[in-house]
Amino acid sequence: MMMGTAISKPEKFSMYYKETMRQMNDIGIGSIVIVALIAVFIGAVTAVQFAYQLDGTLVPQYYIGYIVRDSTIIELAPTISCLVLAGKVGSNIAAEIGGMRQKEHIDAMEIMGVNTASYLIMPKVIAALVVIPMLVAMAAFISIVGGYLSSVPTGLMSDAEYIQGVRSFFVQRNISLMFIKALVFAFILTSVSCYQGFHVKGGSIELGKASTDAVVFSDILILLADYIIAAMYT
Amino acid sequence: MIRTENLVKTFGEQEVLKGITTEFYKGKTNLIIGRSGAGKTVLLKLLVGLFKPSGGTVYYDDVDFYQLSKKEVRELRMKVGMLFQASALFDSMTVEENIRFPLDMFTNMTRKEKLARVNYCLDRVNLQGVNDKFPSETSGGMQKRVGIARAIVLEPRYLFCDEPNSGLDPKTSIVIDELIQSITQENNITTVINTHDMNSVMEIGENIILLNQGNIAWSGNKEEVLHSENEFLQDFIFASPFLQRLRESALQK
Structure with missing residues (x-):
């Protein structure tokens, strides 16, 4: 119902555009470092652990590059990045909107005639739908680089083997799957967080609870959606 | 005019x-006056549509507010200004951006025209040189x-003020009261103030309703307050012995 109210014709397009740009900056630029940092370690750990598991088997070493690439593209980059973003961005959104509710900012906007559900939610959702897939694509690339850094300089395999693995058995559809997941997860984490913030009642304890609930429910729904998408597309 | x-x-x-x-x-x-918990804020929120009534309705110049569509409510609200108890200024915006917000959202004025209007409203409330300051x-x-400047920037026909004097010293309270009264008279708007500041009652109370336990216990104007025999009103307005003595001496004169 809230999303129904949120998706409506803006009172003034330029105001919504400005707010969307601000949100893109907050969600996108503000999350690059944390997403990049996590992505490096995802790739690095995946490479090291598969090297350990494949050690002594007949599976060729270059398979590590292939596994790192596919596991990050299909699963780890979209899911882990969005779970982290649910914590960082989701809690921030819930606290921001909840704080506005408590300080009567939302009431003030309502009295002015602003469609608050639309003005406060739509720019955030659109911004997330644009920038989170970009962050996920960046995370996938950095993860593959992370796998390289943890396996080649440490002597787990040669440079040529890792590159060969990364270039082997490439399925273009997996990239689409990554972006579908990123879009769905972006929608979940922003809409759930906006809902939690928008409906805050009470004081600072309730605001903290809303912020926590935003993260918890977003995470649960992201994992559920991850399973559904995996079951549907693989 | 607004009519309920x-x-x-009910909650x-x-x-x-x-x-x-x-x-x-x-x-x-x-003025809407009454003890804490008498229902003043609830009444004010019902008047502006922040709460939905359990029964009855509100008329804005014979237009039934609660029969309006969402679009019509938004259109009506552009004619409404409201001053909140804690001011409800947007923290991340400067004073100028706060006042300009309704203009940005609802008008096609040029940047220059908006700035002129913002400065006019700031002048009107006796504030200069604060455009770039943040509320904090x-x-x-x-x-x-x-x-108040933000509430009047779109030239509203109805102005609502929720406890405009709360947390202010008596001198500043008088300035705010006079400001609200002069804006009301100059622009011929309907102003509804929710207060329990007795100075406001005696200074600007042109139409007062006293709430008690969800009912109107008394209504009248500031002149009638002094001469009313309504016990609940007298007990409420002249609550302290000092105020009672003041009333008695005023009546003797």
């Missing part, structure tokens, strides 16, 4: 307003005045 007809509001089992029928007049400062960098009294 048998306005009822669960608790009936906060028990059928309020009253009128708030155009060009006058209409201003005093409580200044925030109230910025709140």
